[in-house]
Amino acid sequence: MVDPPPKTDPLDEAFAAYLKSCDEGTIDNRDEFLAQFPELSDELRQLMEAADLIGRVSAAASGLNVLPAAPGADTVALDAKSLQDGSGADLSGGDPAVTLPMPNRSKGDPGPTLPFELGDYLLLKVLGRGGMGIVYLASQRHLQRQVAVKMIRSGILAGENEVRRFYTEAQAAARLKHAGIVSVYQFGHLAGHHYFSMEYIGGTDLQRKISDEQLSFQLAARYVRDVARAIHHAHQNGVLHRDLKPANVLIDEDDQIHVTDFGLAKHMDGDSSVTGSGAAVGTPHYMAPEQAGGDSDRATRQSDVYSLGAILFACITGRPPIVADSVMQTLIQVVHSPAPSVRLYRSDTPADLETIIAKCLEKLPNKRYASAAVLADDVDAFLEARPIHARPRSMLIKAWHWFEGVPLVAALLGRRMLNPSVNHRRFQAAVLSLVLLAPLGLAIAMMVWQQSRNAMPDRVVIAGGLHGGVYDEVSDTLAQRLKSTHNVATNVVHSGGSLDNRDRLLSGEVAIAPMQASAINDDRLCVVAPLFYEAVHLLVREDSGVQSILQLAGHRVAVGPEGSGSRMAAELIFDSFELPPEVLPRVEIPWPRLIEAEAPDVAVICIGRGSRLVADLLASQKWSIIPIENGVTVSLQHPTLRPMTIPRADYAAAELPEAGIDTVGTTAFLVSRLDAPGELITATLHALYQPPELVNGLISLNRAAEWQGLAMHPAARLFYRRKQ
DSSP: OOOOOOOOOOOHHHHHHHHHHHHHHHOOHHHHHHOOOOOTHHHHHHHHHHHHHHHHHOOOOOOOOOOOOTTTSSSSSOTTHHSOOOOOOOOOSSOGGGSSSTTOOTTTOOSSSSEEEEEEEEEEEEEBBBEEEEEEEETTTTEEEEEEEEEETGGGGGOOOHHHHHHHHHHHHHHOOOOBBBOOEEEEETTTEEEEOOOOOOOHHHHHHHHHHOOOOOHHHHHHHHHHHHHHHHTTTEEEOOOOOOOEEEEEETEEEEEEOTTOOOEETTOOOOOOTOOOOOOOOOOHHHHHHOOGGGGGGGHHHHHHHHHHHHHHHOSSSOOOOSSSHHHHHHHHHHOOOOOGGTTTTTHHHHHHHHHTTTGGGGGSOSSSHHHHHHHHHHHTTTTOOOOOOOOOHHHHHHHHHHHHHHHHHTTOSSOOOOHHHHHHHHHOOEEEEEHHHHHHHHHHHHHHHOOOHHHHHHHOOOOTTTHHHHHHHHHHHHHHHOOOEEEEESSSHHHHHHHHHHSSSEEHHHHHHHGGGOOOOEEEEEEEEEEEEEEEEEOOOOOGGOOOTSSSSEOOOOHHHHHHHHHHHHHHHTTTTTTTTTTOOOGGGGGSTTTTEEEEEEEEEHHHHHHOOOEEEEEOOOOOOOOOHHHHHHHTTTTEEEEEGGGGGGOOOOTTTEEEEEEEEEEEETTTTTTHHHHHHHHSSSSSSTTOOOHHHHHHHHGSSBBBOHHHHEEEEEEE
């Protein structure tokens, strides 16, 4: 199958036909010619006017002599000595290497050679060759000056796109009038060759300057500042350069810069780009990421700012910011890899200069300098030792940019990393090793942590209760047993009762504490063991005349202190029988003072059955116990209470009824924090059930094992499961 011929741009074809007609002298009226292309007339007229503008441009001649540019430059320089001592190419016309670009000649025909007459110009010598054009040193006879003449390298076989790009360069340069930009003099089309003449600069170029010597920071900064000023002028006139590099910066004998080669320029005020969307144009080492990524047609002023930063980097270090083994690798790294710090290659670089370069080389255009003029102002500030406006990257940003260079991280971020550094590869290997070993390390760490968390502490603090109360008795005995069996230091602290013990547990002041069930109201607390049942003893003075709880109204009642188990149980009962403080005044006094004549008529004590305290009060024959009726109703209203009976045997000397005394009661528990060490809980349980019985009425081990429906400490749950 024969491939179809490539599509051509109708505008290019029309303009080429116009130029051919002008060359042959067959066009009489421009409007008649435009009438042949009604759909393209506006755009075609703009190209015609651009060609007219270039043709009208003329300026004073320049007598400067220049050095040959680096290979690949379209506009180059020439050393004046090569014209004097015969060095370089033969000017007499015998060297085929310097023949004019006429690829349509027959095999073996060298064609015309230098010197060669091209209209008013006498082409003398090749100054340099680029990818598209050839630049000659020429003498313009009528004005008697030396100029540089650029011609399309493919000669009369140049395609429409080549011609259009050639015009774009000439048009872009011709509209710029700045001391730092090489001027275009004249445009023409003779003998099948498109050409334009331009200012002839003597001296050298910045690329050769960089190669020959290490530039001082001040000189490098001055060069780039002046280039930035020139480029700002181009931007103000709607022209983007898009191919800024050291080889395109000429330096004359007065050490002043001149920007050249606008072959890839784009007019911002119209769609005059010579590249289409998706084309990457420019020199890879100095190309902005958006150009390297194929968005050259979307280049902005910040794209040229990036190139200026890359030039400054090269001026200081002698190399571009990003260098790879191939063009493709360079383009990928320009797009994806952060630019290195200039101090990696020249450690004595001033911090402000490093900051300026880093801002120019930001990947995102909006993070660079807003314009070339702003960049030039900051470089001026550096040269004059004034504070610059750019701010250095933070250590966090620098660390992140370095981290992005790790191949695995780059892959996860969707970036391509072809040549990671040795340090990045080592870091990745270390991280992967850690990842592979992490499960084992984590398991070991968890085992060590679990063991340390569950280990027996060196010192155990246990909360007691009111001085002389049953909680104190339980805690003292536990402390003595733990000390003797596990050789740990123990201490018992007296407290105000259940609520006080709860707060001490939560704050970490104590490790274990006894308390009533109603005080266990925090998810951080858990049960170690049920201790004993506490019965509510409703005591009345014999001479009070009170025989029922319904007769309490108007009498003072002695209750335990705020936060104690007795007080909590008493308030629940008073609530059930609707006895608020204004009906039944509460009085807080120590229980031993109940034998005094001034003591209240009623006392509510929640304590273990057979309590010595209650037994002593009953033995005085000044107090008696009365029942609490409707215990089931009270327990339904307050689930922490349960119906109970105080048997006659608990207080034999008091001659209680044969059936005992009906009342309600609650349960006292030994409590800890959920994160208490497992070994401490296990040791405490062993001490709790060690004979003899810790306290009268202690709930037995077998019955305690039936309480596992509670929020119990894991070690306690395991302990009871094994005892079942």
